[in-house]
Every structure is written in C-alpha cells, then in structure tokens.
Amino acid sequence: MGLTITQKILSEHSGQKSVMPGSFIESKVDIALSNDITSGLAINQFLSIGKENVFDKNKVVIVLDHFTPNKDILSAQQCKFIREFALKQKLKYFFDGGNVGIEHALLPEQGIVQPGQVIIGADSHTCTYGALGAFSTGVGSTDLACVWATGKIWLKVPESMKFIYYGKRKKWVFGKDLILYTIGKIGVDGANYKTMEFTGETIRKLPMSERFTMCNMSIEAGAKNGIIEPDEITLNYIKKTVKSKKYKFYKSDKDAVYSNIIEIDVSNIEPQVSEPHLPSNAKPVGELSNIKIDQVVIGSCTNGWLDDLRISAKILKGKKIHKYVRTIIIPATPLIYHQALKEGLIDIFLKAGAIISPPTCGPCLGGHMGILAKGEKCVATTNRNFIGRMGHPESYVYLANPAVAAASAIKGRIASPEEI
C-alpha cells in the first residue's frame, strides 16, 4: 500500500518505515515558530518544565508580528518579555523592529522553512508552508513550549483528503478563490483533523504565492495541514531562498490511500466572496454587488504577497479609491514592501488614495491598524470573517481575492474586477 506525502514526511521524522493514519507518533521538529501573542504563554510553560535552554537555537523562530509596532502598553510589555527571552536564548531567527514581516510570508522568503520539513508553529496558519511540500501545522503555546524543551512533538497521523483541480481558470480567479470555493463546498469542519492535499493540472500551474494562499486557508476547513507536492515551480522558488541543498522533495505514491477524493472543475468558478461570519459562506462576487463597504484591507499571511500587490496595482493604476472607503494595504514583509516600492506599486497605491501600513497582522485579527466600528463592512483579503474578527462584534468582514478587494475599494461596494 502506498503512502501520501504527509505520511512519508512523518515516517521519516518519527524514525519509522511507514506511519498509518490514526496512529500516535513522536516526530522530530525542524522549525518551531511563535509570535508575540503565543510566545509569552509558551515561555512561562517552558520555564515551568525546568529547562534552561531551547533544544536548538537555530530552529526556534520568533516573529513579533501581531500587535507590532506595539499597539499599546500591554503589548509593549508582552513584546519586551519575549524579546528578553529571545536574546537570552541567542535565537538565530528572532524578528523584531524593521525586520518584522508577517511570519508565514517571512519564513519562506528567508528560506527558513523548506520542503520535507516538519514545522510546528504556535499560530494556526502555520499550515501555510505545506505549499513547499513540508508538513506544517499549528499548535498552542504549551505544545510549543514542549517542543522547545524536547525538539519533538506528539502527533496523530492524519488521514488525507485529495483535492484535484482541473480546467482553465477565469481571468480574475486565483488560488484564493479556489480555496474559498472549496471551503464553501466542504464546510468549516469539512477537513477536521485531516490533511488537505491539493493537486491536479490547475495546481501545477499555480505560482508559489497562490499555493501558499491555498495551504494557508486549509485550517479554515479544520485541516491539520494543507500540502502540495513540490515540483519545478517549488524548485525555482527554493533556489532563490534556500542556500543549502539539504531539503527533500517527497511525493505521494500512485497507490496512496485517501479518505476522500474530490475533483473540482475550476473553469466555471467565478471570483468568490465569503460573507460573514464563516469562511464557508462563499458566493460568486456578482451575487453580492449591492453590498456597500466602509473599508478594504489588502494584506495578511493569506494575501500580502508581492503577487497580490501587483494584482491590486493593476486594478488601482490611474484610479481613485472611493471617497468613503478606507483602503489599507499591508505588504507582508520588508522585502515585499521594498520590491513594491521599486516596482512603483506603492506609488500607484498612494496616488489612488490608499493607506500603506508596515508589515503587521494588525487588522486581520482586530488587533490594530484598521479596526471596524459597529455596523461597518469591510472587504478583506484575509482569512477569517468570524464575529468581531476585525473589530466591533456587529461589524462585517467579506473575504475576497486582491483584485476583488481593489475593485471594491474603487466602487465603494463589493465589485468584480470586470467592472473596472
């Protein structure tokens, strides 16, 4: 019986020939990640274990990206507490100040996460790195603290669901639309505890940024991990980011076993918008064109990639954003910000009337940098539209791709890029 890519990576990391879904394993961890929200609790738990040093200072990564630049005194205190720990531990990868990028865009860009690894992060969107052909999943702070102490984690080997995408995408349809559409089909717990393995001819043509977007949102269907077999596109990306050649490409066997196989013809899929308050409330953009909006957010670990800014700029070039729509654009990392500046994208955004934010998770989780008032509506390229996610419990987030977000910013209502 063949194995999936997820089984292969977990077998290798637990020192077994082949691990089967449902079995409990102890896996070695290659990278352990946390941020300013989850590290504090983890530090307390780590200290209570009685360990002095983390298992490997080159494998523990901390990024202060959620409430930074510090939004208030408490978050400043929290960051200070973490900073002192990071400096004491002499962590190789501690990102603070001007080095901060949104973690899930920053780690691939810096070559810290690589194909074939096991990556554990105290952040639910850690599943993003599956796009590189790695096993990566989110955990809480106590789990992470124990990884810091031991370099290992207990896992239940997940069953895999295979999603095969085929057909030609319509012009303004991106990875974001495919994943919103998919979550709309299977529901917010449609992949609970399972692996979402994305494959098929459409996926093979997707650029890395859109693969990251898809794996990033696998958690919104409850998945343990999202994963895409690495290929030429992965290799070309990795060549630019990773210096060593230690990474390993795994592929699923032809006779690997899946709990479900779901085929999706993408040729009829329109740009999707997920209505409040669940990511599974996906609809074609045209069905929501009467919804007036107050804010647009383009950014986050889902859609703050350079490609996303390029797409947004294509729509916004030479246009003016609607007078009453606050439009916040957040390049995900300093490098993306710099490149956007060099390419003239920031110039386009400023001329259109957008606000440019430093890299931060900020508004996505209702932290800062664009909080919604009661009754306000926002089109966001982010990943969650839960009750109160971006501010007031009675505010409303509509999830969309960057082209729809940019078009909506111009029109002052939910709009298709075709209308611009």
Place this chain on the structure above:
Amino acid sequence: MIITGKVIKFGDNIDTDIIIPARYLNTFEPQELAKHCMESICQKFCEKVATNSILVAGKNFGCGSSREHAPLALKSAGVKCIIAGSFARIFFRNAINIGLPVVESQEVSQDTSENDELEIDLEKGTIENKTKNRKYKISPYPEFLKEIINSGGLVNYVKKRK
C-alpha cells in the same frame, strides 16, 4: 474524576475569536482573559458560569486560531468541562494540555438543554443527565492522551519523562 453542574448551551462553530477576541491578547493573565470570555455572544458569562459550569456546544467547537488563551479563559472563568458534538483539533489539544476536560459526544450535545444538570464520570466514561433522567456512554480517550491527562497536563508529562 466526577464533574457535576448545570449547563450553558451554545451552538455550532464557536470560534476562538468568540471565546476570547484577539484585542484582549495583549496579556496572558488568565483572570484578565476570563473577564472577556464569550462577551460578544454571552453577556455576563462569568456570572453565569458561577451557577452553570458545564459548557455543551454543537460541532466544531474552538475552530479558528491556535490561541491557548481560549481554553485558558474558559478554565479561568470557572468552566469545569466542555462537551461538544466535535472539537477543532488545536483547541482540543490545548484543552487537554492545560487540563481542561473536553468530551466529544454528538448524542449529549443534541439531547442536552440549557440548565440541565449533568454528572460526568471521566474514569467510567459515563454522563448522566439528571434533569432528563438519561444516561450516556462516552468513548474513552486514547491511551496516549490518558497518560497526558493523568500526568496533569503536557508540561508534567514532559517533566516526568525527562
């Protein structure tokens, strides 16, 4: 361990942003977090928990973010046990890791009403609804999880193995 108490009932997909909104995550002090627990859908949650300390919810409880602040806030607010049709996986792990009992049972989730009086015996794997006079069997935790629970959470489990 035997847990008794009255029930607060919630629906499906109670996400971690509902349990504890991110804007309060500038602290990880359990008492502070408890003050804001569930506030967007349940006013005066803490007062309610003082009399009704068992949460019964629908499917996919705890979906969303990995924030351990969510089970921590619930525990600190006084919640003794959560029964749900199903749990999101990170929340389930977090709850076990910090020693907050979580029980998966679609049957109990569907049958139970607000204010019902429950008695949960985690050792025997039984739940009794004293108000409705019904008894349920719950599937035991896998052996591996039992070890973590019996150690009093993951930190103690790791300490023991050191």
